[in-house]
Amino acid sequence: MKPPKPRIQRKGLIWRWERGAWQPYHRSYWTEDGKPRQKEVFLAWGGDEVELDRMYWLARSGKHATQVRPATHTWRECIVEWRSDLTIQGELAPSTKKSYRRAMDTILEKNGGKDMRDLTRKQMRAALSNLAATPRKASRYAQTISILWNYAAKELDWPLGPNPASGLAKYKPAREYEPWPDWMIAKLNTAPERVQIAAELIRGTGQRPSAAITMRRDQFAGEWMTVVDEKSDEMFPVYCPDRLRVFVDGLPKRGAHMLAKNLTEPVGYSSIEHAFRTWRKDLGERAKPFTLHGLRKLAIVELAEAGASDAEIQAVTGQSAQMVAFYRKKANRKALSKAAQKRRE
Structure with a gap:
């Protein structure tokens, strides 16, 4: 019953x-x-x-496991196809592929299984708004979305609508990075140890912050150091100044890298950047305009003030001739203003 x-x-x-x-x-x-x-x-x-x-x-609500249809035309499918396209991969510089890979890894982590056709321009603008504090990253993200969208539409013949990222990858720095002033360099001894180490590496090597922060100990050998040109993905030897050599030799060994996360991995750039921003906030409003990139620009100014030629500065920092010329003006102006003002004394 x-x-x-x-x-x-x-x-x-x-x-x-x-x-x-x-x-x-x-x-x-x-x-x-x-x-x-x-x-x-x-x-x-x-x-x-x-x-x-x-x-x-x-x-x-139509969300039961038996009701949900597997997504098609997903970001993951598109990225796999794009990365497997030998023609495209052969045309891109190593540094370009590296930057796209970072953006695509973020897309895969957050939206890999989602249908590309669900992305709207409003959602795209909202995503970029969340990255407003890092405009270069926002621009690369929008550019990557746009590239994948166009690839899916033209090469994979997917039925996509208008590109939601079209015209949104227009990053231009509001101003050039300002070299650190003397007072901020003097305050560096109040920063967390890892910020101090990162600052010395960036300033001493003239490299981009990301490259300096991930330097290995074996990149320093006597009076020479091996630096990375991230644009060409090449490594080349540069003379290591005495001040940096003494600093590096005095650091405790905690792993294979100068800033070690563990025995084999470096501390991530975002971790150093976060610690730097926290310390900078403690310095007050006048510190707000200065970034870790400003230490690289300071290296150009210091080299110019020391009498180095443009070619010599480029050999150390890997900066373009236009960038070196721009920051040389700051060094020249300081020297000229000092000479002019001295005449009044």
Whole structure:
């Protein structure tokens, strides 16, 4: 004899006697091509009313596992195809591929399984707004989205609409990075140890912050150091100044890298950047305009003030001739203003 049917009643909820027990189903109705349709979804509640409630509302909202269709035209599919395209990969510089890979890894982590066609321009603008504090990163993200969208539409023949990132990758720094002033260099001894180390490496090597922060100990050998040109992905030897050599020799050995996370990995750039921003905030408003990149620019100014030629400065920092000329003006102006003012004394 069957036990009484469960009293739980809801819209679309039906009960059937199966496998010696009352089993719940959710039935939904709709019209397709003028014809009435219906579908039933089994709710595996296991006799638990709380679980039944959860399963019912999943089915009611169309999110039950049996209702959700696997996404097609996903970001993951597109990225895999793009990375496998030998023609494209052969045309890109190593540094360009590296920067795209970082942006694509972020997309894969957050939205890899999502349908590309679901992305709207409004959502794209919102995502870039969240990256407003790092405009260069925001620009690269928008550029990567745009490249993948165009690739899917033109090379994969996917039925996509207008590119939601079109025209949004327009990064231009509001101003050039300011070299650190003397007072901020003097305050460096109040910064966290890892910020001090990063600052000395950036200033001493003239490299980009990301390259300096991830330097290995074996990149320093006597009076020479091996630095990385991130644009060409090449390494080349540069003379190591005495001040930096003494500093490096005095650092405790905690791993293979100068700033070691563990024995084999370096501390990440974002970790150093966060520590730097926290310290900079403690210095007050006048420190706000200065960034870690400003230490690289300071290296150019210091070299220029020491009498180095443009070619010599480029050999150390790897900066373009235009950039060296721009920051040389700051060094020349300081020297000229000092000479002019001295005449009044």
